[in-house]
Amino acid sequence: MGPLAQPTPTAGSTAIDRPAAPDTDRAPSASLEMTGITVAFGGVIALSEVSLVVEPGQVHGLIGPNGAGKTTLFNVACGIVRPTAGEMTWRGQPLRRLKPHQLAGLGIARTLQGVGLFPGMTVLENVMVGAHRHARAGFGSALLALPRSDRDERELRARALAALSDLGAEQHAGRYPGGLPYPVQKRVALARALVSAPDLLLLDEPASGLAEDEMHELGELIRTLSGRMSVLLVEHHMDLVMRVCDRITVLDSGRQIAAGTPAEVQADPAVTEAYLGDEVTAEEDAAGTTRTDGGRHHG
Ligand SMILES: Nc1ncnc2c1ncn2[C@@H]1O[C@H](COP(=O)(O)OP(=O)(O)OP(=O)(O)O)[C@@H](O)[C@H]1O
Numbered sequence: 001m002g003p004l005a006q007p008t009p010t011a012g013s014t015a016i017d018r019p020a021a022p023d024t025d026r027a028p029s030a031s032l033e034m035t036g037i038t039v040a041f042g043g044v045i046a047l048s049e050v051s052l053v054v055e056p057g058q059v060h061g062l063i064g065p066n067g068a069g070k071t072t073l074f075n076v077a078c079g080i081v082r083p084t085a086g087e088m089t090w091r092g093q094p095l096r097r098l099k100p101h102q103l104a105g106l107g108i109a110r111t112l113q114g115v116g117l118f119p120g121m122t123v124l125e126n127v128m129v130g131a132h133r134h135a136r137a138g139f140g141s142a143l144l145a146l147p148r149s150d151r152d153e154r155e156l157r158a159r160a161l162a163a164l165s166d167l168g169a170e171q172h173a174g175r176y177p178g179g180l181p182y183p184v185q186k187r188v189a190l191a192r193a194l195v196s197a198p199d200l201l202l203l204d205e206p207a208s209g210l211a212e213d214e215m216h217e218l219g220e221l222i223r224t225l226s227g228r229m230s231v232l233l234v235e236h237h238m239d240l241v242m243r244v245c246d247r248i249t250v251l252d253s254g255r256q257i258a259a260g261t262p263a264e265v266q267a268d269p270a271v272t273e274a275y276l277g278d279e280v281t282a283e284e285d286a287a288g289t290t291r292t293d294g295g296r297h298h299g
Contacts, residue, residue, distance in 0.1 A: 028057035028230050030091040030107070030199050032077065037086035039072050039254075046072040049086070050256045052249045054200065059222055059231040061245035061262075063238070065274055068251035070234045071113070074204050077232060078110050079103065090200070104130075109198035113205050115185040117177040123188050124173040127160035130192035163195035164188070182209045194225075201225065204234045219244045242266065250274065 032054040039047040047069045054060040062070050075081035077088070079098035088095040090106060103110065109130070117126045164170040167187040177185050186209065193201060203222070207215045215237065222231060222244045235241050241248060242262040250258040250265055252274040258265050265271055 028199060028226075028228060030230065031055050032200055032230065032232065033087075033089045034073070034077065035087045035089075037073060037076055037083045037088070039069075039076065039081055040084045045254050047076075047083070047251075048254045050249075050251065050254075051086075052256075052259065054230045054232050055247070056230055057226050057228075058246040059226045059233055059244050061241040061248040062232065062234045062251065063236075063241055063248060063265075064251035064257075067253070068274075069254040070251060071204065072254075073251070074202060074232070074234050077202055104196055104198075107197075107199035108202065109193040109196045109200075110202035111186075111189050111193050111204060111206060113208065115177070115182070115189040117185060117189055117192075119176065119178050122174055122176060123164065123169065123180070124157070124160055126177065126188060127163055127192045127195050128156050131156045131159045131163075131195040159195050160191070163191040166194070167191040183211065183214050186210065190221075199229050201229050201231045203231060205236060206233070207235055207237045207240050215240055 033051075034053075035051045037047055037050045038045070050069070050073060052060065052062075052073075062073060064070055072081055076083050079095075079100045079102060082097070088098065090108070095106075117123075118129070121129070161170060161173060164173055167190055169184055169187045169191060172180055172184060172188070177188060180188070186206065190206065206222075207218055210218060219240050222233065225231060226246070233241065233245065245262055247260065248258075248262055248265045249256060250268070250271050252270075257270045257274055258268040260268070
């Protein structure tokens, strides 16, 4: 997984450095603001007036015990869940009635829990879907000056291959996802998100199912990515979160109980209390596999 931690393209690489997309050459400047987000599923209040800001170029972690509301808030940011109350703005513009298919056009990419690759498409085709969405999204097409033709297809293919290369998965381009090890599938899913050259990357449990060394490289990659995009990271692995995040929001039972730098959050008694009872062993810590939910099942 070596190349995963080195997303800077090599000479001759054509895609992930977005050669024809000058907007991404500048430092990230957009922020995602979520204010007073409340979500009720029937009688269940999954989120209650949660607010956070993903600052430009920062990695913002979202943690909390099982059922805290992390996935629900992530899904609000993706347009999958419509909040009952609250507001979101992106690039200073309100995001009302956001729908998932609008994300690419807004410069937002996501990976969901699991991998979500299309089993009937090759790895390359799966990643091209990400690039294709970008090119078809209007502003991307204009910036890339891509004609919707054979050349369009060639450009998309080149971008997808370069994204795979950056994730160390180009040798799998012609294979189908189902035959690949889970960690490789996760890299392909990440390549599909990154090929769209997003300004904001939404990551839902990217480390799940990864071995320790792969998790470490994922952490390095996320840190590197923050130089060119903002990242919202939902993750159970506390050690990864503490290593890569600039700021962290902690949820418990749908409420925000703490927010701050990793050091501030770790020192907050409310956070300790929320995790009280978790079976955090010295062995898990030493192995770097400590989960914020103490290893309990989560959905
Ligand atoms: N579609 C739904 N319908 C009803 N209740 C839901 C739905 N989705 C989530 N919930 C409830 O909302 C609350 C928050 O769930 P959510 O999955 O967002 O938490 P989480 O922090 O992501 O948990 P985990 O770490 O276990 O994934 C929980 O009480 C959950 O049971």
